[in-house]
Amino acid sequence: MNITFYGGARxxxxxxxxxxxxxxxxxxxxxxxxGRRKESEIRNKTLPFSTxxxxxxxxxxxxIDHSGRIPLLTKGPYFGRIICTRATADACQYLLLDxxxxxxxxxxxxxYKTVRGLLYQMKTTHGAPGVSKSEAKKIQNLLKKDQHEINxxxxxxxxxxxxxxxxxPIYTTEDVEHAMTFFDGYPYNQPVSIGKDVTCSFYDAGHxxxxxxxxxxxxxxxxxxxxxxxxxxGRFDRPILNNPTLNFDDTDRHVxxxxxxxxxxxxxxxxxxxxxxxxxxxxxxxYSRRGTILIPAFAYGRTQELxxxxxxxxxxxxxxxxxIYVDSPLASKITQVFGEHPEVFDDDAxxxxxxxxQNPFSSDQIHFVSSVEESMGLMRDETPHIVIAGSGMCExxxxxxxxxxxxxxxxxxxxxxxxxxxxxxxxxxxxCGLAYExxxxxxxxxxxxxxxxxxxxxxxxxxxxxFSAHADRTEMLxxxxxxxxxxxxxxxxxxxxxxxxxxxxxxxxxGYCVAVPLPGETIVI
Numbered sequence: 001m002n003i004t005f006y007g008g009a010r011x012x013x014x015x016x017x018x019x020x021x022x023x024x025x026x027x028x029x030x031x032x033x034x035g036r037r038k039e040s041e042i043r044n045k046t047l048p049f050s051t052x053x054x055x056x057x058x059x060x061x062x063x064i065d066h067s068g069r070i071p072l073l074t075k076g077p078y079f080g081r082i083i084c085t086r087a088t089a090d091a092c093q094y095l096l097l098d099x100x101x102x103x104x105x106x107x108x109x110x111x112y113k114t115v116r117g118l119l120y121q122m123k124t125t126h127g128a129p130g131v132s133k134s135e136a137k138k139i140q141n142l143l144k145k146d147q148h149e150i151n152x153x154x155x156x157x158x159x160x161x162x163x164x165x166x167x168x169p170i171y172t173t174e175d176v177e178h179a180m181t182f183f184d185g186y187p188y189n190q191p192v193s194i195g196k197d198v199t200c201s202f203y204d205a206g207h208x209x210x211x212x213x214x215x216x217x218x219x220x221x222x223x224x225x226x227x228x229x230x231x232x233x234g235r236f237d238r239p240i241l242n243n244p245t246l247n248f249d250d251t252d253r254h255v256x257x258x259x260x261x262x263x264x265x266x267x268x269x270x271x272x273x274x275x276x277x278x279x280x281x282x283x284x285x286x287y288s289r290r291g292t293i294l295i296p297a298f299a300y301g302r303t304q305e306l307x308x309x310x311x312x313x314x315x316x317x318x319x320x321x322x323x324i325y326v327d328s329p330l331a332s333k334i335t336q337v338f339g340e341h342p343e344v345f346d347d348d349a350x351x352x353x354x355x356x357x358q359n360p361f362s363s364d365q366i367h368f369v370s371s372v373e374e375s376m377g378l379m380r381d382e383t384p385h386i387v388i389a390g391s392g393m394c395e396x397x398x399x400x401x402x403x404x405x406x407x408x409x410x411x412x413x414x415x416x417x418x419x420x421x422x423x424x425x426x427x428x429x430x431x432c433g434l435a436y437e438x439x440x441x442x443x444x445x446x447x448x449x450x451x452x453x454x455x456x457x458x459x460x461x462x463x464x465x466x467f468s469a470h471a472d473r474t475e476m477l478x479x480x481x482x483x484x485x486x487x488x489x490x491x492x493x494x495x496x497x498x499x500x501x502x503x504x505x506x507x508x509x510x511g512y513c514v515a516v517p518l519p520g521e522t523i524v525i
Contacts, residue, residue, distance in 0.1 A: 001218055001225050001525040003257065003491070005517040006048050007031055010497040012263055012421055013065040017493070018049065019227060021218040024195030025049075027057040028214070028229050028259070032068025032099070034393070035423045044069060045170055048520075051076040056194045059084040060231025061211035062091035062300060068099055071171035074179040083192055085202050086185035087210025087341045091300055094333045096176045098299075102396055103169035110167045112143055112150045115158045119143075148372075188212070188344075189249070201252060206234030206244035207469050208301035209338055213245055215252035225525055226252060228487075229259045232494065233471040233479055237272050239308050240338075240360070242346045244471070246483040255487045257525045262495030263419060263470040265503025270466035276309060280319050282413060282462055287320045287384050291411035294459070296399045296426060298392035299331035301469050302418055304338050306388055307361045312352070314365055325378055327369040327389040327398045335361050335368075379405045392418050394426040400451055403429075407448070410441075412459040417467035422496065425450050433461025473503065477510070489513045491523055 001021045007014030008031065015031035033043040051073055059082055060066055070082060070092070084092075119139045145151045159166050186192055191199045197219040202212035211234065216227040228248075236243045270278070286293050297303045303326060314321055326332060338361060342354060353360040369375050375398050378387065390397040406412045414433065420426035425448070432446035436457060445456040471479065480487070490512050492504040504516040515523060 001220055001227075002522050003227070003259070003525060004522040005491070005493060005519060007033065007519070008065075008494045009517045009519045009521065010495070010500050011519070012419070012494060012496055014043065014069075015060075015066045015494055016069070017229070017259060018054075019216065021198055021220060021225070022196060024055040024198050024218075025053050026194055026198060026216065027054050027073070029060055029066040029231070030057060030069045030073050031066040032064045034065060034395070035421055041170075044072075047072055051078045054078060054080050055198075056080040057082045058194060058200055058214050058216070058229075059088060059092075060214060060229065061205070061208055062088045062095050063208065063232070063298070064095060064099055066231065067092055067096065070182075071096060071100065071175040071179040074182050075171065075175055078182070080182075081184050082179075082182045083184055083186065083194055083200065085210040085212050086187065087337065087344060088212070089183040089185035089210075090337045090340065091210060091334060092183065093180055094330060094337070095300060096179065097173055098330045100169070100171055100173045100176045104172060107167040107169040108150050108152060108155075111155050111159060114164055114167075115155050115162075116143055118158075118162060118164065201249070203245035203248060203252075204242050204344070205231050206236070206238070206241050207232040208234070209241065209304075209341060209344060215248065217251065226255050227257050227259065227525065228252070228255045228485070230261050230479075232261050232263070232469070233476060234469055235269070235272060235471050235475055236478065238469075239305060239312075240345055240349050242344065244475075244479055246479065248484055253484050253486060255485055256489070257523070258485070258487050258490045260476070260490050260492055261470070262476070262492045262500045262503040264468065264472040265476070265492070265495050265499040265506070267465075267472055267499070268474060269468055269472040270464065272466055275464065275466045276313060278464055278466075279309060280313055282415060282464075283313075283319050283322065283386075286411075286413045286460075287322060289411045290382075290384055291409070291413060292381075292384065292406055293322075293386045293413045293415055294399070294402050294406055295386065295388045295415045295417060296392055296394050297331075297388050297390065297417060299328050299390050300334045302392060302467065303328065303331040303388050303390075304335055304361055305467065305469075306417065307335070307366060308349075310386070311360055311363050311366070314363065320384070321365050323385045324366045325369050325385060325387050326366070327375050327378060327387055327402070329370055330390060331388070332368040332370065375401070378402075392426070393420050393424040394429060394450075395424050400425075404451055404453075404455065406459060407455045408458050410458045410460065414459050414461050416461065416463045419468060419470065429457065429461060430463060432457055433459075434463060437461060473506065476503070480507075480510075480512075487512065489515065492516045 007016035014033035015029040017028040205211040389399040
């Protein structure tokens with residue numbers, strides 16, 4: 001048996017590992033690369049193997065950096081199934097459709113810009129001074145059905161006529177609908193056959209709703225081999241979800257290879273118990289400035305955790321009850337998925353809300369924004385309120401437009417509650433904002449470019465690391481030390497190179513046999 005690391009090796013996104021046992025090839029995750037747009041597009045377009053070879057795929061959880069290329073896999077030809085927990089299957093239905101919509105929209109817009117640029121160029125040939133406002137308006141009316149909707153048919157015709165290179169999305173909504181027919185959802189702790197003499201069982205990873213640690217058993221030449229894949233490990237004592245599993249069945253606890261994440265392999269989070277007091281302080285400070293709190297958050301997991309904690313704070317009293325707006329159609333749908341799976345909530349969620357007949361994610365102060373018109377109106381709202389919007393790394397979505405209206409005003413607060421990958425706008429806001437705060441907010445504010453314009457970062461930037469859904473170094477060591485696992489070797493994955501190497505070195509100091517694989521590297525088990 002061997003395993004090849006095709007994605008998520010010395011990097012955080014694009015998780016993808018191929019386990020080979022006899023004639024079976026089991027794919028562990030099929031994630032999307034995220035970061036620099038052009039580089040990500042190139043890496044996401046193709047899979048590094050023939051889809052015909054894959055027996056089955058096992059999905060650890062629904063986040064796009066683990067699931068985002070599944071529609072490419074199932075475009076195939078692909079003859080296997082996608083094995084995951086029931087909550088993960090339900091969430092993927094919305095997350096993958098949203099991913100397809102983003103890709104389709106981006107392609108339409110880029111094709112529109114290509115045609116518009118050509119028409120402008122044609123108008124300015126032969127020494128013409130430039131495109132007048134009236135001519136620009138004619139081009140606009142030609143290429144758009146109204147002020148917002150791009151006329152795809154006209155653009156396609158013009159691209160064909162002038163032999164322009166057309167941008168094609170890597171997959172479409174139809175591809176996602178086809179992909180969902182391959183999903184099989186299972187409960188935790190139920191063995192599932194995934195190949196000849198190969199089975200897997202899911203254990204709760206405590207990362208997001210439905211996330212799993214996957215135990216894989218295989219028999220080769222009469223010998224049993226156990227592989228344990230952590231996916232993403234959650235934190236301990238977080239609200240809503242159970243803790244990461246520490247007690248594994250005897251058949252799964254003796255591990256030949258543990259494939260373990262390392263997102264925060266050299267970092268330490270704020271204690272979970274400090275979250276509510278710090279959030280309460282931020283609300284008071286921003287309200288005193290009559291400002292807005294903007295929170296870029298992932299639609300799946302982080303948004304629901306914020307709603308849960310804000311609901312707790314409002315119930316306890318002692319803070320201004322600022323309206324809370326979830327400006328993300330995807331987050332609204334995912335919140336419904338949470339409501340459909342109370343069986344995986346922890347005891348506190350049942351006692352504090354469910355047993356009292358309350359919905360943790362609903363109250364008089366919580367409003368779900370659906371239409372673009374509502375969202376635009378909210379962006380212009382100058383009264384104190386809280387906005388939770390996607391995307392979590394500020395690379396797309398409605399958060400960009402809220403930032404456009406609020407980033408240059410010191411009354412407002414940008415609250416960072418999650419990991420920001422390298423080369424994302426979220427990382428730039430975090431690093432520049434914290435540096436400006438550390439300087440005492442003296443001198444000119446940092447300038448950030450997005451949506452084709454530069455904006456001064458005058459809003460306050462605050463980071464709350466304790467909200468992370470990933471275990472930090474201390475918690476990952478707790479998982480290793482306090483679980484009943486017996487581990488022969490650990491492959492450290494899903495961490496930027498600095499984090500992965502640091503965590504790997506620390507594990508070696510603790511007496512573990514460790515490898516930190518490079519992309520494309522194969523380890524024999």
